[in-house]
Amino acid sequence: MTRSVEHDKSTDPGDPSQSGPNKVLSYPRRFGHYEILKELGRGGMATVYLANDTRLERKIALKVPHKTVAADPEYIHASRTVRDGLVLHAFYKVSRPALEKQWTTMSDVMRRQMPLEAYIARTQREWEGVLDLAARALPYMDKTFGKYPYRQYSFIQGGDGGMEYPMATLLKGAGEGVVIHEWMHCWYQMMMGTNESLHAWMDEGFTSYGEARVANFLDGGQDPNPHLPAFQSYMRLARSEHNEPLTTHSDQYASNYAYSTNAYSKGEVFLEQLGYIVGADVRDRILLAYYDRWRFKHPTPADFIRVAEELSGLQLDWYRTFFVNTNKTIDYAIDSLWEEKGRMRIRLRNAGTMPMPVDLELRFKDGSRETAYIPQYLMFGTKANEEPSVKRTVGTPWKWTHPTYTIEIERRLTDLKSLEIDPRQRTADMERRNNRLELNW
Numbered sequence: 547m548t549r550s551v552e553h554d555k556s557t558d559p560g561d562p563s564q565s566g567p568n569k570v571l572s573y574p575r576r577f578g579h580y581e582i583l584k585e586l587g588r589g590g591m592a593t594v595y596l597a598n599d600t601r602l603e604r605k606i607a608l609k610v611p612h613k614t615v616a617a618d619p620e621y622i623h624a625s626r627t628v629r630d631g632l633v634l635h636a637f638y639k640v641s642r643p644a645l646e647k648q649w650t651t652m653s654d655v656m657r658r659q660m661p662l663e664a665y666i667a668r669t670q671r672e673w674e675g676v677l678d679l680a681a682r683a684l685p686y687m688d689k690t691f692g693k694y695p696y697r698q699y700s701f702i703q704g705g706d707g708g709m710e711y712p713m714a715t716l717l718k719g720a721g722e723g724v725v726i727h728e729w730m731h732c733w734y735q736m737m738m739g740t741n742e743s744l745h746a747w748m749d750e751g752f753t754s755y756g757e758a759r760v761a762n763f764l765d766g767g768q769d770p771n772p773h774l775p776a777f778q779s780y781m782r783l784a785r786s787e788h789n790e791p792l793t794t795h796s797d798q799y800a801s802n803y804a805y806s807t808n809a810y811s812k813g814e815v816f817l818e819q820l821g822y823i824v825g826a827d828v829r830d831r832i833l834l835a836y837y838d839r840w841r842f843k844h845p846t847p848a849d850f851i852r853v854a855e856e857l858s859g860l861q862l863d864w865y866r867t868f869f870v871n872t873n874k875t876i877d878y879a880i881d882s883l884w885e886e887k888g889r890m891r892i893r894l895r896n897a898g899t900m901p902m903p904v905d906l907e908l909r910f911k912d913g914s915r916e917t918a919y920i921p922q923y924l925m926f927g928t929k930a931n932e933e934p935s936v937k938r939t940v941g942t943p944w945k946w947t948h949p950t951y952t953i954e955i956e957r958r959l960t961d962l963k964s965l966e967i968d969p970r971q972r973t974a975d976m977e978r979r980n981n982r983l984e985l986n987w
């Protein structure tokens with residue numbers, strides 16, 4: 547949402563020249579280019595971030611509420627109209643002296659890894675390409691997460707790492723991951739306005755999920771599961787003594803390790819795993835419905851689950867209560883195989899503490915492939931076949947109270963070559979070795 551900006555003529559530091567319909571103001575005499583980023587409350591003080599990483603609190607002559615402002619007289623200002631009514635901006639400085647100065651502030655280890663010339667070349671390449679990157683990503687972000695609704699967005703060099711603001715980000719470097727991550731926060735924080743202290747996973751986690759998908763799109767979309775690093779990160783925490791539930795208040799975690807892993811990684815896993823439960827296409831429709839219904843309305847976890855239930859036709863409160871409210875973990879295993887009356891029987895075991903539906907992939911000696919699917923009883927329904935061209939055997943629901951389950955497949959056991967639970971690794975299955983069985987008859 548854009549706001550009009552008034553300025554106080556009596557203390558005006560210069561003639562603000564407004565660039566087009568955007569809220570990018572120029573006060574060359576005092577601050578160079580700077581941008582109104584965020585209202586912090588009524589008053590005359592502003593937080594001014596300079597590109598050399600310093601931060602000033604100072605009075606600025608604007609009769610507006612508190613603002614976060616980025617300013618540096620040396621900023622290069624690039625902008626691009628990417629569609630009707632949307633201009634992307636970049637504010638950065640990549641002159642040799644500026645980059646030499648930045649490089650000297652880096653740690654010895656960083657400087658050894660990234661010699662000065664390489665640092666200069668990379669930083670120039672990244673900042674000069676940031677609007678290209680953003681323009682390539684935007685159509686995919688619009689389509690996948692809902693249309694970016696504002697008239698501008700700004701990538702601003704400064705600050706530490708990356709920090710999100712409405713319609714802007716402060717970035718130390720302009721690498722693909724951080725650029726996309728901070729921009730994704732416009733969806734999962736700025737538009738949604740979830741309570742980040744209470745539900746950090748709906749903010750950083752959903753943002754990280756978006757980041758991984760957009761990055762995969764930008765890289766050609768070849769990675770079948772760009773979320774695997776998040777799964778590995780979450781499962782490392784789950785195996786450790788530091789694990790805490792996602793319901794923990796951000797300020798009340800015993801360790802920053804548990805906070806950050808839960809907020810970023812387990813939150814990302816939550817959405818990818820939801821795709822396993824309801825089907826990836828349905829999960830994508832859920833994300834768009836969530837955007838339509840809940841942006842600007844401060845949704846809670848229950849609001850998200852309710853949208854997911856409506857779109858999928860499945861009960862999903864159990865997914866929230868197990869995966870969000872507790873430390874319980876997933877581990878499904880292949881238990882045993884045999885044949886009765888010419889048909890294969892497969893017994894599976896729930897070796898974990900959290901119930902899930904089960905996707906099973908069967909490969910046969912003749913090169914053919916089938917799947918089997920066992921709905922979780924708590925879902926009160928089944929997901930559609932995600933691969934309609936592949937034959938799928940659907941079992942009766944598996945009650946979460948039962949440790950084992952046997953499914954019958956209409957093939958001879960001796961035809962079987964391999965068997966795997968969740969072959970695309972979309973669940974945080976803690977012990978993968980018992981998911982797969984290779985038969986060397």
Ligand SMILES: [Zn+2]
Pocket residue numbers: 727728731750753
């Ligand atoms: Zn973030």
